[in-house]
Amino acid sequence: MMVVSGELRRPRFGATERRDAWWVAPLLQGLVLASLIAYANWAAFQGTNYHVGGYLSPLYSPLITVDWLPVPPSFIILLPPVLFRATCYYYRKAYYRSYFLDPPACAVAEIRGTSYRGETAFPFVLQNLHRYLFFITFLYLPFLWSDVVHATNFGGSFGIGVGTLIILLNTSALTLYSFSCHSARHLIGGNLDCFSCSAFNRARHAAWSRASVLNERHMLFAWLSFFTVCGADLYVRLVASGAIVDPRLL
Amino acid sequence: MDAVLRIFRGDAQGGQFQDYTVPLHEGMVVLDAIHHVQAHAASDLACRWNCKAGRCGSCSAEVDGKPKLMCMTRMDEFQPSEPITVAPLKAFPVIKDLVCDVSWNYEVNKRIPPFHPKPPEPDGTWRMQQEDIDRVQEFRKCIECFLCQDVCHVLRDHEKKDSFAGPRFFVRVASLEMHPLDVASRTAYLEEQGGIGLCNITKCCTEVCPESIRITDNAIIPLKERVVDDFYDPVRLAWRWLTRRDRAP
Numbered sequence: 001m002m003v004v005s006g007e008l009r010r011p012r013f014g015a016t017e018r019r020d021a022w023w024v025a026p027l028l029q030g031l032v033l034a035s036l037i038a039y040a041n042w043a044a045f046q047g048t049n050y051h052v053g054g055y056l057s058p059l060y061s062p063l064i065t066v067d068w069l070p071v072p073p074s075f076i077i078l079l080p081p082v083l084f085r086a087t088c089y090y091y092r093k094a095y096y097r098s099y100f101l102d103p104p105a106c107a108v109a110e111i112r113g114t115s116y117r118g119e120t121a122f123p124f125v126l127q128n129l130h131r132y133l134f135f136i137t138f139l140y141l142p143f144l145w146s147d148v149v150h151a152t153n154f155g156g157s158f159g160i161g162v163g164t165l166i167i168l169l170n171t172s173a174l175t176l177y178s179f180s181c182h183s184a185r186h187l188i189g190g191n192l193d194c195f196s197c198s199a200f201n202r203a204r205h206a207a208w209s210r211a212s213v214l215n216e217r218h219m220l221f222a223w224l225s226f227f228t229v230c231g232a233d234l235y236v237r238l239v240a241s242g243a244i245v246d247p248r249l250l
Numbered sequence: 251m252d253a254v255l256r257i258f259r260g261d262a263q264g265g266q267f268q269d270y271t272v273p274l275h276e277g278m279v280v281l282d283a284i285h286h287v288q289a290h291a292a293s294d295l296a297c298r299w300n301c302k303a304g305r306c307g308s309c310s311a312e313v314d315g316k317p318k319l320m321c322m323t324r325m326d327e328f329q330p331s332e333p334i335t336v337a338p339l340k341a342f343p344v345i346k347d348l349v350c351d352v353s354w355n356y357e358v359n360k361r362i363p364p365f366h367p368k369p370p371e372p373d374g375t376w377r378m379q380q381e382d383i384d385r386v387q388e389f390r391k392c393i394e395c396f397l398c399q400d401v402c403h404v405l406r407d408h409e410k411k412d413s414f415a416g417p418r419f420f421v422r423v424a425s426l427e428m429h430p431l432d433v434a435s436r437t438a439y440l441e442e443q444g445g446i447g448l449c450n451i452t453k454c455c456t457e458v459c460p461e462s463i464r465i466t467d468n469a470i471i472p473l474k475e476r477v478v479d480d481f482y483d484p485v486r487l488a489w490r491w492l493t494r495r496d497r498a499p
Contacts, residue, residue: 016315017312017314017315017335017337018314018315018316019314019315019332089451089471092450092451093451093452093453096450096451096452097452102403102450102452103403103407103452103454106316106401106452106454106457106458107312107315107316107317107340107401107406107454109407110403110407112407112408112409116404116408116410116448117448118404118445118447118448118449118450119447119448119449119450120445120447120448124450125447125482128474128477128478128481128482128483129482129484131475131478131483182467182471182472182475183475185472186471186472186475186476190472190475191475191476191479193382193427193428193429193430193432194382194430195379195381195382195430196379196381196382196430197430202381205381215467216464216467218467
């Protein structure tokens with residue numbers, strides 16, 4: 001028998017008996033998220049090369065063409081989706097872990113203190129308004145699907161290019177991300193206690209069951225849709241600037 | 251082949267980790283190794299256990315820093331060259347060695363508004379449909395191992411035991427609140443005594459649950475949304491004010 005000195009409760013930040021690389025996931029997650037946010041901000045500031053032929057960057061959809069706004073239109077367009085993601089239950093987990101280190105990982109000591117208020121005080125208490133941001137961003141979906149239709153218009157005739165498929169993938173990912181939202185799942189039927197009590201409740205139960213299947217993959221759709229939004233913008237930007245030529249598939 | 255277990259030995263006043271060498275055999279779990287130490291090296295080693303089948307939730311501990319049931323953690327998960335650390339749950343006071351005082355949890359449980367069924371049907375019975383009860387059956391899988399309570403940083407690091415019920419009891423509240431026969435509302439409890447707003451949904455409770463209950467997605471977040479319905483949704487608040495309606499009882 002060997003005695004090893006040690007203490008059970010360690011107040012030092014980052015202290016843990018975990019032997020795995022617990023810091024890799026929050027670090028990678030934080031870096032990738034910061035990169036995507038940085039790209040989206042940069043693209044929103046450009047104000048050029050977001051529209052070519054039938055292709056429109058999702059960062060500029062729905063298209064606002066007035067020129068009297070004090071800020072680029074993309075900022076007004078992007079504000080609700082940005083707030084929707086900022087208050088999203090999945091992204092909250094991601095940024096509380098990666099940026100606020102609260103906690104950095106499970107069973108890893110954080111900066112201790114009794115002043116912790118969680119989501120009970122400003123600004124985080126505003127996370128409770130996530131459902132309203134869902135309502136607003138839900139209105140974007142018809143515009144995004146109309147962008148898919150426009151992306152099949154090549155000078156008045158039907159066609160499919162690589163850009164069409166990229167815009168279709170992005171709109172599909174955003175639709176899945178929206179319908180897998182926890183607040184949407186609650187409003188669709190999660191707030192009921194009795195699913196069988198009426199025909200309307202049974203219909204809501206069917207919708208809630210489908211939303212629950214999507215909700216299990218909410219993290220996947222959150223990441224996928226952020227990548228596709230930035231990817232679709234980048235593709236449109238490269239085609240519009242003449243850096244690449246959009247291959248026509250059909 | 252042997253393994254080295256580095257086990258916490260001590261009590262509420264303090265303690266230290268001690269190393270014990272244990273012979274490995276096929277299918278061995280950490281609880282087997284602890285029993286070997288008790289039988290051959292330290293008969294005074296305190297450890298709480300009961301079923302050794304992952305059903306009773308008694309043998310919760312932190313194995314290599316992760317909250318786990320010792321009876322469900324196989325020794326072949328670990329590198330034999332490294333000592334395996336076994337410590338008691340850190341969110342609760344140690345009584346002796348691997349046994350801690352989890353009685354705070356039972357006090358929290360007593361404060362939850364109990365099941366309050368609606369009046370029975372004319373034949374004196376209640377009827378439920380399977381589709382109504384499916385959702386809450388997930389919550390009934392809980393074995394009260396308190397691993398979720400242990401890993402929750404609100405309890406573990408911020409020590410909010412006076413104002414936060416913890417994931418285990420949000421699961422219990424969800425099982426009552428979403429029950430098709432129950433007519434009581436527990437949103438006021440969740441908002442005030444239960445402190446659900448302190449949860450910042452970092453999902454550690456879900457990660458450690460040995461019953462794979464989706465604690466955060468299926469219990470905590472739906473309850474948070476119900477609290478929003480009653481306390482934060484500005485349209486609903488305005489509507490209740492205009493119609494002079496109180497929240498559900």
